Amino acid sequence: MGLPVQLPNLAGVRRPAASGLRRGRGARFSVSAAAPGGPVKEEEEKGAGKKEKIVIRVSDPVRERRLPPPLFSSPDAPEEPPAARRRPPQEEDGGEERRRYYVNMGDAIRTLREELPVAFYREPSFDIYRDDIAFKDPINNFTGIDNYKRIFWALRLTGQIFFKALWIDIVSIWQPVENIIMIRWIVHGIPRVLSDGQSRFDGTSEYKLDKNGKIYEHKVDNVARNSSTKFKVLPVAEFISN
Structure with missing residues (x-):
């Protein structure tokens, strides 16, 4: 089952400078997406010069159990405090x-x-x-x-x-x-x-x-x-x- 991932706009991301490369040379880099806790999949673009990798981890609310309760589920009844169960x-x-x-x-x-x-x-x-x-x-x-x-x-x-x-x-x-x-x-x-x-x-x-x-x-x-x-x-x- 594929997990659709919306990648951020990388147009404004500044590419890190690599030693031994002159500005303007054809250094290439690749972008990978990884779910939290899962393996990192790397895709590389081959070309002249060294290659760079940028890994973007995407949060998964299902695995992290941060989803809101179902729309029609009944909320849990609040537990009666001990002071209310005991008579004054x-x-x-x-x-x-x-x-x-x-x-x-x-x-x-x-x-x-x-x-x-x-x-x-x-x-x-x-x-x-x-x-x-x-x-x-x-x-x-x-x-x-x-x-x-x-x-x-x-x-x-x-x-x-x-x-x-x-x-x-x-x-x-x-x-x-x-x-x-x-x-x-x-x-x-x-x-x-x-x-x-x-x-x-x-x-x-x-x-x-x-x-x-x-x-x-x-x-x-x-x-x-x-x-x-x-x-x-x-x-x-x-x-x-x-």
């Missing part, structure tokens, strides 16, 4: 916080579902609450984990004094919003005096969660008593103040 530190921290929140929230729901029915007989776990937890009901309003523990202690004491049997049924557990756990419950009690009949209390507990999934507020509401009792139930405040 703030996003990683946010993802870790979200995972911790859902883990703690799941622990809180499981603990409440398992321990609330036996709250009158066994002390519940308090690691799902914050140390500054606030408790609210229609009568009481307290803050702090120590006061919150006293509330459960008072409930157990009241149940042992006035009831032969006391238990809690959980009707439903749901989340109206992400950071709130709602529990609908019913307290059943069999008084020690049989003439008083069975007592029943209905109510709801609202637990609010912070950004770490810990409970920082417990609110008791919608308490309804379905049977009258002949004994006096002491307020929780009297147990805490003593």
Whole structure:
């Protein structure tokens, strides 16, 4: 396969002077073209006197791989820099916080579902609450984990004094919003005096969660008593103040 070569105009090229030749003598020279990296082909013109050779090397863009890409070829997709593949530190921290929140929230729901029915007989776990937890009901309003523990202690004491049997049924557990756990419950009690009949209390507990999934507020509401009792139930405040 022949490679067309366009030779430059040599009309203005000055012929090098050769020693022993007088200007104007019939010294001849030849012009050769050579591709880069290939053999040099020499063509000589014979004549009187010495001969001269001029070799012109022609660049070959195909061999040198300097051709532009094809007209309709799709460009290579740029490689994604490492900084773009890795999430920023703030996003990683946010993802870790979200995972911790859902883990703690799941622990809180499981603990409440398992321990609330036996709250009158066994002390519940308090690691799902914050140390500054606030408790609210229609009568009481307290803050702090120590006061919150006293509330459960008072409930157990009241149940042992006035009831032969006391238990809690959980009707439903749901989340109206992400950071709130709602529990609908019913307290059943069999008084020690049989003439008083069975007592029943209905109510709801609202637990609010912070950004770490810990409970920082417990609110008791919608308490309804379905049977009258002949004994006096002491307020929780009297147990805490003593």
